[in-house]
Amino acid sequence: MFQKFRNLSRTRILLLSVFFSSLLALGVSALLVNIMEKRNEARHTYLTIAPIDDDEENPAEWGKNFPLQYEGYRKTVDQVRTRFGGSEAIARTPSQVDPRSVVAQSKLEEDPRLKDLWAGYAFSRDFREERGHAHMLIDQIYTERQQAVQQPGTCIHCHASTYVPMKKLGEGDLQKGFEIINKMPYQEARTHVQHPVTCIDCHEPKTLSLRVTRPAFMEGIRAFKATLGEPNYDVNAKASRQEMRSYVCAQCHVEYYFKGPEKRLTYPWAKGIKADQILAYYDELGHKDWERKLSGAPVLKAQHPEFELWSQGVHARSGVACADCHMPYTRSGAMKISDHHIQSPLLNINRACLTCHKSTEKDMQERVAIIQNNHFEMRNLAMDAVLALIKDIERVKESASPERLMKARDYQRKAQFLLDFAEAENSSGFHAPQEAARIMLKAVDYSRQGQNSLHDH
């Protein structure tokens, strides 16, 4: 060995030692640079490239300063199915009236009973699974419901970025712009908007802090807080950051109605935000969305009461916000950012659930499946019960006394709304499983009482 070493020429020894020491130096300096880079990552979190003011609604401009958030935001075009939700990309042939080549699956085709339930209402014409935020405007412009009935401008509130348009219409006064846009026909209102929901709908441009921009939510949450003994609630002044991480979503993911002939957007929360409290509010007001064909009942259509149902669940009770699961924190270098690719937590279980739940992705998926499968089973039973009452009313509507009929129709209205509340809510029961079950059980009970009111003598 030693002999061998001696036999090596000196040049070779020299070359070898140079080689190895350069390798070591390379490794150490690479480490040094890596440490430096990581330190710098931790230092720079934000760089203003394009100054943003309170009239900038173009998300691409905001995206120059916040490329990571913008990249996530743009991913909301994705269409991915989950067992009960999500949206599947369905190809369609574009037509003159509807140029879309891709839509989501039709819920009416998935469950034709919905068509029956909503007979006489535009929703029985076209009702599809919601796609991601990026599609909200185009999907509303081209839904067949637009052809069924002249829709009011009120609808645009939550299907477009309306903060800047409302300010412009109100000449700087958001509230005034809100009142103006409510009264417009939809086709006119849509000419004032350009984007689906964008950065400025939730963020204040100077500090990027969260901000509520929808007057209807400001009013709604004020009315609700008053029922809890907190009058004159100003959401933008009083809500904590964690509350805001739900409230900005709740600006739109709620039950609402169009009040009076001017179709003013209103959130029915003055008696509380539970389904039956909302129903009681509508009953007191005598509001109906439409009269159901054939049975003649003055019925209501629940919209998408995610905020209301979530509020009754264990996650809300534990202080978990919408954004915690739908926009979970993700790491990019040293930066912790909210994932702006808003989507079903089931598509991102690792970040959405496992940050708090010390479990596996598979286990979480199974837990959700149990809840949602149970919900689906109950929803189907409740829907059959409500439809059974409707069929009974239709059958005897010529022969039954007006008092009996009125009573039965009122039960239909109640039962149908509660069922619809649990059905239209977009978590398939997950946001508050027991509350959803309670509502549906009540719907079944109202259906039973309604049938009894027709039959007993």
Next chain:
Amino acid sequence: MNKHRLSYVLLFIVLGSSTGAFLGLGIFTFHYAKGSSYFTNDPQACVNCHIMQDNFDSWQMSSHRLTSTCNGCHTPSDFIGKYKTKAIHGIRHSWGFTTGYFEEPLRIKQDSLDVVEANCRQCHGAIFHATDPLASPSSSRTCTSCHRDVGHMR
């Protein structure tokens, strides 16, 4: 012979200077990376890398902030055990953080969990004596299964 000697001298100079340069670079890197802080008990050393910042921040708000540091729970109390743990974790963490090959959310590994459990028992041992709810050898429960946030948020 003289010629040989000269080339030996040259060789040693080259070897010596390259070793020296490497040593200098190494010492600087060690210093820059705050290498010596890892031999202390200062929790600040654990946030040299920002990845532990959340844990550090929430420890400062936790019930144990006045009684225990990172090392108090996460390293054994005996000298050899402590530095062995520090060495193993040091290698593991620096490899993960430098290369980026690690999974999130971070999860404690079994050997680290054993260390934490032993430390809980070292201070709170008296509580266990009467009835040890975790006495069953088959039990996978630990103190922190229930007392999740006593040290920091997880």
